[in-house]
Amino acid sequence: AQSVAQPEDQVNVAEGNPLTVKCTYSVSGNPYLFWYVQYPNRGLQFLLKYITGDNLVKGSYGFEAEFNKSQTSFHLKKPSALVSDSALYFCAVRDDQTGANNLFFGTGTRLTVIP
Amino acid sequence: ETGVTQTPRHLVMGMTNKKSLKCEQHLGHNAMYWYKQSAKKPLELMFVYSLEERVENNSVPSRFSPECPNSSHLFLHLHTLQPEDSALYLCASSQVQGYEQYFGPGTRLTVT
Numbered sequence: 001a002q003s004v005a006q007p008e009d010q011v012n013v014a015e016g017n018p019l020t021v022k023c024t025y026s027v028s029g030n031p032y033l034f035w036y037v038q039y040p041n042r043g044l045q046f047l048l049k050y051i052t053g054d055n056l057v058k059g060s061y062g063f064e065a066e067f068n069k070s071q072t073s074f075h076l077k078k079p080s081a082l083v084s085d086s087a088l089y090f091c092a093v094r095d096d097q098t099g100a101n102n103l104f105f106g107t108g109t110r111l112t113v114i115p
Numbered sequence: 116e117t118g119v120t121q122t123p124r125h126l127v128m129g130m131t132n133k134k135s136l137k138c139e140q141h142l143g144h145n146a147m148y149w150y151k152q153s154a155k156k157p158l159e160l161m162f163v164y165s166l167e168e169r170v171e172n173n174s175v176p177s178r179f180s181p182e183c184p185n186s187s188h189l190f191l192h193l194h195t196l197q198p199e200d201s202a203l204y205l206c207a208s209s210q211v212q213g214y215e216q217y218f219g220p221g222t223r224l225t226v227t
Contacts, residue, residue: 004157032214043205043218044158045117051214090158101146101209102171103216105158 002027004093006106013081014114021076021109023091033074034092034103035065044090050074061085081113118142119219121206127225130196136222138189138206146211147189149181152203152221164189165211196226 003026013019025031032051036044048059055067065076076089088110092103118141128134140147149161163171164183178200180192189206203223207216 034215036218041220041223043117043119043121043220044207046215046217049215101165101211101213101216102160102163107155107157 002093002095002104004091004104004106006089006091006109008109009107010110010112012112012114015083016080019078019081019085019111019113021089021091021111023074023076023106024072025074025091025093026072027093027095029095029097031067031072031074032094032096033065033067035059035063035074035076036090036092036105038088038090038108040087047076047089081111083113083115086111086113117217117219119206119208119217121204121219121222123222124220125223125225127227128193128196129227130198132196133192133194135193136191136204136206136224138191138219140187140189140206140208140217140219142208142217144208144210144213144217145186146209146213147183147186148207148209148216149189149191150205150207152205158205162191193224196224198226200224201226 005024034049035047050057050067058064088108090108091106122137146165151159161175162181182190203221205221206219209216
């Protein structure tokens with residue numbers, strides 16, 4: 001079975017500080033991992049993905065994520081947070097053994113960047 | 116904009132009404148999806164169409180009926196809904212052999 005856990009419902013960080021949004025996953029085969037962001041009254045916007053290769057993945061708006069196979073984690077990071085980064089963040093996973101392109105999403109983490 | 120549009124953006128309907136949600140993608144993708152987003156819950160995958168064939172129906176009640184007339188358009192027909200069906204309904208598209216999905220802005224549905 002495939003699943004994603006985002007252990008924090010809410011993350012608060014001061015503007016200019018580094019931010020981390022946590023994600024752990026469970027899959028049968030090798031994972032394909034994704035981060036999405038959702039701003040108010042908008043759909044989900046793709047940020048970055050890990051398929052294979054370098055464990056550190058860089059994405060849009062200065063975000064990056066590190067794939068850690070031993071810890072089954074894929075935490076989202078940014079060196080310096082902006083107020084405009086305040087949004088709802090979703091981690092998603094699928095494995096490489098299913099033929100379908102179905103993604104399994106976490107419950108989301110609300111990030112608030114405090115000016 | 117992601118290249119996926121949804122109409123209407125907001126919909127209020129009574130339990131006896133019939134309405135339809137529309138999704139259109141301009142990305143040349145060949146797979147389309149309907150998701151339900153409720154507060155504090157993971158996104159629920161409802162339906163998947165791949166090359167215009169329905170390939171997934173995740174135990175969705177029959178009061179939700181999808182239609183995919185071509186690879187660019189996806190509909191969700193609604194009838195005799197319940198108040199617990201109130202949610203944000205998201206459409207997404209991707210390449211069948213691709214990885215990430217691209218989402219529309221959603222339709223906020225309220226069932227009274």
